[in-house]
Amino acid sequence: MTATDAQLRPRKKGLTRRQKRSLSRGVQYVVFVGVVIAFAVSADWGRLKNQFAQADIADQMFPDVITLALKNTVLYTLSGFVVGLVLGMVIALMRLSSVGPYRWFAGVYIEIFRGLPALLIFIFIGVAVPLAFPGTEIIGGTYGKVALALGLVAAAYMAETIRAGIQAVPKGQMEAARSLGFSPARAMVSIIIPQAFRIILPPLTNELVLLFKDSSLVLFLGVTLEERELSKYGRDLASTTANSTPILVAGLCYLLVTIPLGFVVRRMEAKAQEAVK
Numbered sequence: 642m643t644a645t646d647a648q649l650r651p652r653k654k655g656l657t658r659r660q661k662r663s664l665s666r667g668v669q670y671v672v673f674v675g676v677v678i679a680f681a682v683s684a685d686w687g688r689l690k691n692q693f694a695q696a697d698i699a700d701q702m703f704p705d706v707i708t709l710a711l712k713n714t715v716l717y718t719l720s721g722f723v724v725g726l727v728l729g730m731v732i733a734l735m736r737l738s739s740v741g742p743y744r745w746f747a748g749v750y751i752e753i754f755r756g757l758p759a760l761l762i763f764i765f766i767g768v769a770v771p772l773a774f775p776g777t778e779i780i781g782g783t784y785g786k787v788a789l790a791l792g793l794v795a796a797a798y799m800a801e802t803i804r805a806g807i808q809a810v811p812k813g814q815m816e817a818a819r820s821l822g823f824s825p826a827r828a829m830v831s832i833i834i835p836q837a838f839r840i841i842l843p844p845l846t847n848e849l850v851l852l853f854k855d856s857s858l859v860l861f862l863g864v865t866l867e868e869r870e871l872s873k874y875g876r877d878l879a880s881t882t883a884n885s886t887p888i889l890v891a892g893l894c895y896l897l898v899t900i901p902l903g904f905v906v907r908r909m910e911a912k913a914q915e916a917v918k
Contacts, residue, residue, distance in 0.1 A: 698886040710874035717856040721791025754797035766790045767862040783868045806837035825891030843909040
């Protein structure tokens with residue numbers, strides 16, 4: 642066979658790379674739709690409705706589920722976030738300090754409080770602190786305990802986020818501030834930290850979402866009826882009514898806050914990426 646004959650023979654046509662990707666994507670869609678249909682057909686929607694969607698029970702929860710439970714959840718979250726942010730800033734600066742003991746303390750703190758479950762921190766605040774310091778009351782009662790417990794956990798994560806943000810600021814910013822007569826401390830507070838916060842604002846907002854959900858652990862501190870947050874409020878009503886509708890309503894109230902916050906985080910991340918480009 643000559644080279645000319647080989648060129649004249651028809652080539653076998655195969656799928657292009659783009660066609661293969663389209664075919665793979667189509668198969669994934671079909672499988673996904675099939676799973677959804679199978680779930681929808683096999684589920685007993687009548688029993689689910691009776692257990693989780695009783696309108697009369699849901700009506701009984703309003704307005705207390707908003708004015709009491711959701712309000713307390715937001716207060717617990719914001720107070721814990723503030724404590725965590727302040728403490729996290731201190732730990733982050735200690736982590737970056739040239740003083741050895743400061744760095745070691747910050748490193749140990751971060752490793753311990755990032756490694757322990759938040760539940761154990763709540764139990765420690767509610768049980769161990771009163772035993773270790775008899776007669777000592779944490780300022781703010783239950784609100785103060787929750788703020789401290791959430792803050793201790795959040796500070797470990799925020800400290801690493803803040804440290805990364807500070808180190809992401811170009812070193813030339815500090816050098817320029819020093820050349821203008823700024824002291825290292827003033828340059829850090831006035832120049833470096835504001836720029837770092839613009840960088841780390843999305844992950845800090847994401848931490849707020851996580852704290853909002855972790856606030857459900859307040860039940861382990863023992864709360865009064867007026868101090869209940871969403872999870873405790875829903876569990877109590879579910880036990881009283883022998884129905885899970887309050888749990889579903891409480892979950893929807895969480896989504897009322899977490900979904901908008903998640904959208905805000907995505908928007909901030911998108912703007913940050915556009916600024917980099």
